[in-house]
Amino acid sequence: MLYRYNVMPKTKISEILNTRARTLSAEIIPPRNGTETDAVYRQIGALKNVPVDFISVTKGAGGSLRGGTLPIAELIERQFGVASLAHFTCRDYSIEEIENALMDHHYFGIKNILALRGDPPDGQPDYFQSKPNRHEYAWQLARQIRDLNLGRYLVREGYDTAPRAAPKSEKRKGQATDFCIGVAAHPEHEPLELAVDYLAKKVEMGAEFAITQMIFSAEPYARFMEECARRGLKIPILPGLRIATQKSAAERMVKKFGVRVPQALVDALARAQSDEEGRRIGLEFSRALCEKLLALGAPGLHVFVMNDAATAAELLRAFRAG
Ligand code: FAD
Numbered sequence: 001m002l003y004r005y006n007v008m009p010k011t012k013i014s015e016i017l018n019t020r021a022r023t024l025s026a027e028i029i030p031p032r033n034g035t036e037t038d039a040v041y042r043q044i045g046a047l048k049n050v051p052v053d054f055i056s057v058t059k060g061a062g063g064s065l066r067g068g069t070l071p072i073a074e075l076i077e078r079q080f081g082v083a084s085l086a087h088f089t090c091r092d093y094s095i096e097e098i099e100n101a102l103m104d105h106h107y108f109g110i111k112n113i114l115a116l117r118g119d120p121p122d123g124q125p126d127y128f129q130s131k132p133n134r135h136e137y138a139w140q141l142a143r144q145i146r147d148l149n150l151g152r153y154l155v156r157e158g159y160d161t162a163p164r165a166a167p168k169s170e171k172r173k174g175q176a177t178d179f180c181i182g183v184a185a186h187p188e189h190e191p192l193e194l195a196v197d198y199l200a201k202k203v204e205m206g207a208e209f210a211i212t213q214m215i216f217s218a219e220p221y222a223r224f225m226e227e228c229a230r231r232g233l234k235i236p237i238l239p240g241l242r243i244a245t246q247k248s249a250a251e252r253m254v255k256k257f258g259v260r261v262p263q264a265l266v267d268a269l270a271r272a273q274s275d276e277e278g279r280r281i282g283l284e285f286s287r288a289l290c291e292k293l294l295a296l297g298a299p300g301l302h303v304f305v306m307n308d309a310a311t312a313a314e315l316l317r318a319f320r321a322g
Contacts, residue, residue: 010111011083012180014208016053017236023300024316025085025238027056027211028309030068040072043309048080050316053300056085056114056211060092063122074108085182086110089118090141094133098144099154106148106177114182114211115141115202139201142181146206151176185210185237187224188259196227209235211302214242214253216261216285218292225296236299241289243303243311244269245282279311286315294319 017023026047031037047055055076059069073086086105090098105113117138120127130136135144147153152171157163160172183202189195199210215221221239228237244250247269250261265285272278290301301319305312 010077010109011054012208013054013083013085013112013182014180016083017209017299020053020300022294022319023053023236023238023302024050024320025052025054025056025300025302026309026312026316027058027240027302027304028072029058029061029306030066030072033065033067037068040068043305044076044080044082046309046313047305047316048082050313050320052082052316054083054085054112056302057087059087059089059116060118061087061089070104070108070110073110077109083112084110085112085114087114087116088141089116090135090138091118091120091128095135095144096133096154096156098135098141099148102145102148102177102179105179111178112180112182113145114184115145115207116184117141137198137201138183139198139205142183142202142205142207145177145179145181147171148177149179149206180208181206182209182211183207185212185224187212187215187220192223192227195224196231196233199228200231200233203233203235207235210237212237212240213257214240214259214304216242216244216259216265216289218289218296220260221293221298222296238300238302239293239298241286241301241303241315242306243282243286243308243315245275245278245308245311247272247278249306279308283311283315287318290315290319 028040028043031039044055057069057073060066069086073084076082076084115138128136135141151174153174155161155170155172185199186195212221225237244261244265247266250266250269253259254261268281269278272281301316303312303316
């Protein structure tokens with residue numbers, strides 16, 4: 001590991017979830033390529049002050065080009081002393097490119113990876129038709145990470161073996177990595193049984209915890225957790241939350257992510273006379289939702305930060321004492 005001699009030992013999120021009664025965490029988005037990068041330091045600083053238990057960093061989400069996931073995840077740990085979770089999407093890469101990128105994470109001492117497929121690029125709904133040497137689903141990425149944790153590396157035809165001598169499933173034995181694997185869960189996916197099937201598959205492939213798609217009411221989370229319990233799925237599942245402070249943003253989330261936003265929140269935001277009033281309405285709504293989720297037994301709260309880390313920090317701070 002490159003930084004073996006000058007940093008604290010890296011913490012796995014599975015360990016944090018096992019030891020803390022309530023985990024508080026947040027997701028940040030790298031700045032758009034070519035924009036000011038210092039903003040990210042201010043966001044991390046605001047979240048560290050809560051203090052949060054870990055910060056996750058998205059990869060390529062939202063359409064625009066945003067590099068930096070790995071170095072930002074690394075600096076969260078090295079410079080700020082906070083555990084980080086690097087999102088890793090498999091949608092654009094061959095399995096060989098994925099193995100190399102996972103090794104970059106390993107060298108940098110990144111312990112926690114959120115294994116995702118990623119959204120299709122805008123206007124390309126057929127993007128995920130299966131292609132050779134590529135994953136179609138996140139569970140396949142989870143399996144590839146678990147393989148590395150078992151010291152099983154890809155075999156290179158023509159290099160490790162004669163061309164076509166080895167079946168694709170054969171693995172080369174190597175040094176085991178030690179990644180903690182997280183995945184996405186989708187409580188509002190219909191039918192519910194299938195949503196839980198998909199999560200169960202990820203758990204079978206080594207997922208140790210999950211974070212849900214953003215939710216704006218406690219009911220889908222409660223139903224999803226009940227179904228998981230009925231099926232014997234025991235991993236911690238953190239509810240994902242986003243603070244809606246403007247009517248237009250709330251409507252965009254419905255359109256873009258297919259999530260349900262209560263009409264009462266949309267109407268209240270529509271009546272807001274100022275940005276500050278919208279912020280207060282969104283914050284109060286999220287605070288009440290967090291209370292319900294914790295009462296349902298949620299192991300923690302994970303807030304998606306868009307631009308406003310201060311508001312996310314304010315929400316999380318209200319739950320730090322408990
Ligand atoms: P999958 O589990 O592979 O699901 C993809 C699709 O396949 C879904 O429609 C699902 O219903 C279906 N499916 C899943 N498993 C199976 C199966 N076994 N058999 C048949 N069908 C199946 N996107 C980014 O680009 N970058 C990010 O950083 C990012 N971060 C995210 C963080 C969180 C917490 C969440 C919830 C989502 C995030 N996303 C991100 C978006 C996410 O990648 C998309 O919502 C994507 O469409 C689904 O991702 P997944 O990882 O759940 O993929």
